[in-house]
Amino acid sequence: MPKITMNVNGASVSAEVENRTVLSAALREEMGLTGTHIGCDTSQCGACVVHVNGKAVKACTMFAVEADGANVDTIEGQAHADGSLNIIQQAFQDHHGLQCGFCTPGMIMSAAALLKDNPKPTEAEIRDYLEGNICRCTGYQGIVNAIMAASGQSAAIAAE
Amino acid sequence: MYNFEFAKPKTVEEAASAMAAEGAQALGGGQTLLPTMKQRLASPEVLVSLTGIDGMVGVSASGGSVTIGGATTHAQVAADVAESYPALAALAANIGDPAVRNRGTVGGSLANNDPAACYPAGALGSGATITTNKRDIAADDYFQGMFETALDEGEIITSVSFPIPQKANYQKFDQPASRFALVGVFVAKTPDGVRVAVTGASNEGVYRWTAAETALNSDFSQAALEGMSGDADDMISDLHGSGAYRAHLVGVLTRRAVAACG
Numbered sequence: 001m002p003k004i005t006m007n008v009n010g011a012s013v014s015a016e017v018e019n020r021t022v023l024s025a026a027l028r029e030e031m032g033l034t035g036t037h038i039g040c041d042t043s044q045c046g047a048c049v050v051h052v053n054g055k056a057v058k059a060c061t062m063f064a065v066e067a068d069g070a071n072v073d074t075i076e077g078q079a080h081a082d083g084s085l086n087i088i089q090q091a092f093q094d095h096h097g098l099q100c101g102f103c104t105p106g107m108i109m110s111a112a113a114l115l116k117d118n119p120k121p122t123e124a125e126i127r128d129y130l131e132g133n134i135c136r137c138t139g140y141q142g143i144v145n146a147i148m149a150a151s152g153q154s155a156a157i158a159a160e
Numbered sequence: 161m162y163n164f165e166f167a168k169p170k171t172v173e174e175a176a177s178a179m180a181a182e183g184a185q186a187l188g189g190g191q192t193l194l195p196t197m198k199q200r201l202a203s204p205e206v207l208v209s210l211t212g213i214d215g216m217v218g219v220s221a222s223g224g225s226v227t228i229g230g231a232t233t234h235a236q237v238a239a240d241v242a243e244s245y246p247a248l249a250a251l252a253a254n255i256g257d258p259a260v261r262n263r264g265t266v267g268g269s270l271a272n273n274d275p276a277a278c279y280p281a282g283a284l285g286s287g288a289t290i291t292t293n294k295r296d297i298a299a300d301d302y303f304q305g306m307f308e309t310a311l312d313e314g315e316i317i318t319s320v321s322f323p324i325p326q327k328a329n330y331q332k333f334d335q336p337a338s339r340f341a342l343v344g345v346f347v348a349k350t351p352d353g354v355r356v357a358v359t360g361a362s363n364e365g366v367y368r369w370t371a372a373e374t375a376l377n378s379d380f381s382q383a384a385l386e387g388m389s390g391d392a393d394d395m396i397s398d399l400h401g402s403g404a405y406r407a408h409l410v411g412v413l414t415r416r417a418v419a420a421c422g
Contacts, residue, residue: 022194042195061191
């Protein structure tokens with residue numbers, strides 16, 4: 001089997017994977033990073049969003065061999081070194097941005113990608129950017145509020 | 161999905177030779193191909209990744225046109241042609257969702273020619289030229305029906321050249337679950353006349369709405385299209401919308417696109 005080496009959350013990691021292994025499966029099953037969730041496995045739900053070379057992608061819809069040599073950032077690398085939550089994670093906790101938590105890793109990684117490109121998004125821009133992230137608890141208002149707060153803006157009040 | 165051999169060539173020549181293998185299939189961003197392989201609707205024996213070929217990624221503008229490498233992602237197109245060809249940038253910026261746009265490529269979209277994809281409307285509406293490792297193909301000759309193109313077996317889209325129209329606009333009526341176009345209309349006003357390309361609607365895939373082009377050539381205004389709609393008999397009819405509904409949308413979206421052209 002091909003051996004791939006990636007820089008995952010700042011550490012070099014190698015694994016042997018089949019060509020058909022998708023990145024989400026490699027992260028979870030070969031590297032033990034089960035924070036990246038597999039919801040639909042068809043690139044609809046966004047629970048598996050990670051960053052590959054700084055870009056948000058759906059890890060279920062990319063082969064692990066395509067990420068050979070890449071920098072990969074997952075939810076496990078988001079907290080600070082001392083274990084405290086980063087600003088987005090803390091905002092999700094403070095603003096009820098999660099209920100069951102299944103979609104949360106993807107939501108956090110999408111939010112991080114959005115705020116990197118657009119540090120002060122409007123509520124409409126946040127909703128547009130999260131088009132590919134589905135929350136089955138339908139907790140979108142809390143999620144949008146959390147991202148508004150993480151970007152230093154007062155949280156939206158009215159639901160759409 | 162079934163397993164396969166994986167090739168990641170560095171040059172177009174290496175890619176072409178890898179594509180000569182039995183059961184070989186080009187891999188762009190994989191946003192359609194991976195789900196298709198998971199469902200075992202496709203089971204290529206060799207996947208030839210095109211995203212590692214430097215010469216196939218990037219955008220250049222010169223002489224009134226923009227040329228986009230075949231392996232350039234939608235996100236990069238949206239950013240890099242925002243000034244030179246805003247209507248095309250807007251089209252690219254509204255494909256799928258952000259994570260899909262960071263992987264999906266213009267060459268992959270055109271090679272697949274999904275009947276509801278956005279890029280076929282942009283390419284046909286603009287009168288683009290599709291360049292492969294073998295030849296140049298005019299968009300008017302390229303699209304040959306649902307999922308059918310002029311590409312030969314193993315042929316690779318290396319770049320696509322879009323002439324920049326005087327005015328252009330793309331109107332997409334989203335199918336919110338798939339994020340494809342339920343109907344999409346690209347209108348371009350060029351020195352050689354108006355072009356209207358419709359995606360998502362016809363059983364034959366993307367097509368030029370010539371009746372609307374004729375009307376707009378004599379009067380480029382919404383009023384020139386008053387009362388016109390697509391031909392419901394030719395339209396896709398499914399649980400998302402009847403043929404009559406799509407035919408109506410073709411007229412509405414074309415008028416909106418003309419209005420947005422200003």
